[in-house]
Amino acid sequence: MNMQTLYLIVPLAPLVGAIIAGLFGKWVGRTGAHLATIAGVAVSLIASVLVFQDVLAGHTFNGTVYTWMVLGDLRFEVGFLIDPLTAMMMLVVTFVSLMVHIYTIGYMHDDPGYQRFFSYISLFTFSMLMLVMSNNFLQLFFGWEAVGLVSYLLIGFWYTKETAIYANLKAFLVNRVGDFGFILGIGLVLAHFGSLDYATVFARAPSLASETVTLWPGESWMLMTVIGILLFIGAMGKSAQFPLHVWLPDSMEGPTPISALIHAATMVTAGIFMVARMSPLYELSDVALSFIMVIGAITALFMGLLGIVQNDIKRVIAYSTLSQLGYMTVALGASAYSVAVFHLMTHAFFKALLFLAAGSVIIAMHHNQDIRYMGGLKKYMPITWITSLIGSLALIGTPFLSGFYSKETIIEAVKLSNLPLAGLAYWAVLIGVFVTAFYSFRMYFLVFHGKERFHQGHAHGNEPDAHHAAHHGGTPHETPWVVTGPLLALALPSLAIGYMTIEPMLYGDFFGGAIYVADRHPVMHELNQHFHGALAMGLHAVVTLPFWLAAAGVGLSAFFYLKRPDIPAAIAQRFKFLHRMLLNKYWFDELYGWLFAKGARMLGGGLWRRGDQNVIDGFFVNGSAHLVERFSRLVKAFQSGYIYHYAFAMLIGVFALVTWFARLN
Numbered sequence: 001m002n003m004q005t006l007y008l009i010v011p012l013a014p015l016v017g018a019i020i021a022g023l024f025g026k027w028v029g030r031t032g033a034h035l036a037t038i039a040g041v042a043v044s045l046i047a048s049v050l051v052f053q054d055v056l057a058g059h060t061f062n063g064t065v066y067t068w069m070v071l072g073d074l075r076f077e078v079g080f081l082i083d084p085l086t087a088m089m090m091l092v093v094t095f096v097s098l099m100v101h102i103y104t105i106g107y108m109h110d111d112p113g114y115q116r117f118f119s120y121i122s123l124f125t126f127s128m129l130m131l132v133m134s135n136n137f138l139q140l141f142f143g144w145e146a147v148g149l150v151s152y153l154l155i156g157f158w159y160t161k162e163t164a165i166y167a168n169l170k171a172f173l174v175n176r177v178g179d180f181g182f183i184l185g186i187g188l189v190l191a192h193f194g195s196l197d198y199a200t201v202f203a204r205a206p207s208l209a210s211e212t213v214t215l216w217p218g219e220s221w222m223l224m225t226v227i228g229i230l231l232f233i234g235a236m237g238k239s240a241q242f243p244l245h246v247w248l249p250d251s252m253e254g255p256t257p258i259s260a261l262i263h264a265a266t267m268v269t270a271g272i273f274m275v276a277r278m279s280p281l282y283e284l285s286d287v288a289l290s291f292i293m294v295i296g297a298i299t300a301l302f303m304g305l306l307g308i309v310q311n312d313i314k315r316v317i318a319y320s321t322l323s324q325l326g327y328m329t330v331a332l333g334a335s336a337y338s339v340a341v342f343h344l345m346t347h348a349f350f351k352a353l354l355f356l357a358a359g360s361v362i363i364a365m366h367h368n369q370d371i372r373y374m375g376g377l378k379k380y381m382p383i384t385w386i387t388s389l390i391g392s393l394a395l396i397g398t399p400f401l402s403g404f405y406s407k408e409t410i411i412e413a414v415k416l417s418n419l420p421l422a423g424l425a426y427w428a429v430l431i432g433v434f435v436t437a438f439y440s441f442r443m444y445f446l447v448f449h450g451k452e453r454f455h456q457g458h459a460h461g462n463e464p465d466a467h468h469a470a471h472h473g474g475t476p477h478e479t480p481w482v483v484t485g486p487l488l489a490l491a492l493p494s495l496a497i498g499y500m501t502i503e504p505m506l507y508g509d510f511f512g513g514a515i516y517v518a519d520r521h522p523v524m525h526e527l528n529q530h531f532h533g534a535l536a537m538g539l540h541a542v543v544t545l546p547f548w549l550a551a552a553g554v555g556l557s558a559f560f561y562l563k564r565p566d567i568p569a570a571i572a573q574r575f576k577f578l579h580r581m582l583l584n585k586y587w588f589d590e591l592y593g594w595l596f597a598k599g600a601r602m603l604g605g606g607l608w609r610r611g612d613q614n615v616i617d618g619f620f621v622n623g624s625a626h627l628v629e630r631f632s633r634l635v636k637a638f639q640s641g642y643i644y645h646y647a648f649a650m651l652i653g654v655f656a657l658v659t660w661f662a663r664l665n
């Protein structure tokens with residue numbers, strides 16, 4: 001088998017599984033559906049491993065698979081770019097997807113939409129693989145929109161729930177805003193470069209670095225700045241960056257397995273991957289990079305703060321995803337693209353682990369998701385407990401765990417950046433370390449330690465059968481192996497992948513020419529000067545500020561939620577406005593509802609009353625009818641039936657015609 005066939009197998013195997021489960025689900029049954037899709041993703045993972053090994057041996061590929069359309073010199077193609085960046089993304093996507101597929105057997109066991117769900121998640125995997133393997137903007141856009149479409153189907157999977165329908169519509173509409181900017185950016189690339197092929201565009205970019213575009217009369221901007229910002233607006237939608245972040249927490253209405261897939265390894269990382277892939281364009285505009293850094297800093301800090309007041313176990317993790325995506329975005333703005341992608345990889349493992357562990361807890365709690373009605377689960381669910389602890393420690397950047405190496409390097413990269421607003425971004429990500437540790441271990445302590453609270457109160461879950469309160473189900477117990485197996489498999493890379501890969505990925509030549517950094521952005525060079533190996537970095541961490549900020553966050557959450565749970569309640573009472581502001585998510589939903597939803601309704605109502613009723617119906621339709629009616633009345637007056645009336649009319653008519661001809665001559 002040649003390598004090009006292997007490249008085709010990677011995305012097509014999950015697609016075949018999706019078709020079997022989706023179109024032939026009734027015939028193959030539940031077992032056939034999960035076997036077909038799991039086999040498809042497993043084949044894709046094996047093929048990705050072989051491709052990765054081939055890339056490590058120095059073999060890359062950039063070529064066309066299928067020509068869709070030719071317009072003059074312009075070619076619209078489906079093609080693959082296989083380089084270290086693509087190969088790494090393929091491994092992450094297929095591995096996390098396989099774990100989610102296996103986990104789904106246990107989680108969705110009793111769901112009537114079992115086959116449909118497996119079809120969707122397999123189709124989602126196909127879409128993401130097409131996105132990361134693309135070698136041109138056309139295919140990138142196809143994958144971009146396909147993951148958006150399938151996420152819409154998955155978030156609203158339980159389509160009888162009003163909240164799920166609201167959430168998937170919200171995700172769809174917010175992403176359309178980002179995608180509008182994205183397609184404008186692609187349009188500008190096509191207009192000025194005359195090609196959609198990455199290699200062609202990147203090769204021509206330096207020659208267009210000084211070109212400007214007039215956005216409106218008298219206002220010119222650098223072409224690369226406009227293209228960079230427009231493409232990043234697309235990333236702001238997909239990767240849920242401020243102010244297009246509002247869809248991601250609501251997307252928790254979907255089943256837990258898809259929360260892990262969408263928010264760990266696939267959809268939300270698409271924007272980060274895209275900016276890293278476009279590094280030859282972004283390196284030509286410091287304005288675009290500064291914009292990216294500021295947006296990332298705002299997201300990293302302020303979205304993390306919202307996790308402190310959440311009581312839904314999945315929403316806490318969702319806000320942690322928002323915050324970590326902000327960290328990746330800050331790294332992109334600092335020109336540390338490889339660091340952002342490194343954090344993308346490590347985050348994919350420990351965030352998928354946290355989501356799936358949360359799902360395990362939800363199963364044991366009979367679909368109660370409120371952490372206030374949990375507690376003391378450590379002794380009942382030892383595997384879920386230890387894997388959750390590993391995921392939480394990786395998330396907060398505990399030395400030697402995977403998240404530590406990527407998160408610590410991001411903070412250092414921002415500190416070394418020479419962009420104008422790098423100082424503010426540095427303090428945002430630094431404070432974010434404390435915030436992340438506090439809300440992560442608030443959730444951990446409330447779920448696994450302290451008093452058992454699951455025999456009191458009522459369930460507040462999002463799942464369709466949330467009315468089964470935990471106290472109706474007896475004592476919680478560990479979940480089946482199809483649930484705990486993927487947790488253990490994800491815990492291993494969450495522990496070790498950072499230690500193993502930091503040196504080749506960040507300071508070796510792993511990415512090669514896949515990522516470009518200009519000489520005037522020396523962050524990676526300076527980081528290299530300070531790096532003395534993964535072991536030394538881990539040992540040195542205990543004297544750094546981020547380590548002690550994380551430790552302070554863990555310690556404070558332990559004190560508040562294990563020793564003195566009355567203090568958080570007292571603080572919330574003392575600072576009512578701040579607490580209400582966090583609970584209401586800074587009122588962004590209300591603002592968008594008032595400004596856009598209500599504004600659109602008012603505009604539509606005005607157009608209907610003024611335009612449709614008054615102008616179209618009133619003037620054109622009814623007006624023309626009235627005009628005909630009045631003319632008819634006038635003509636009717638001459639239709640009397642008397643001959644002398646008709647003779648008089650004829651004489652007047654002849655007189656008028658003679659006069660008209662006389663004037664003409």
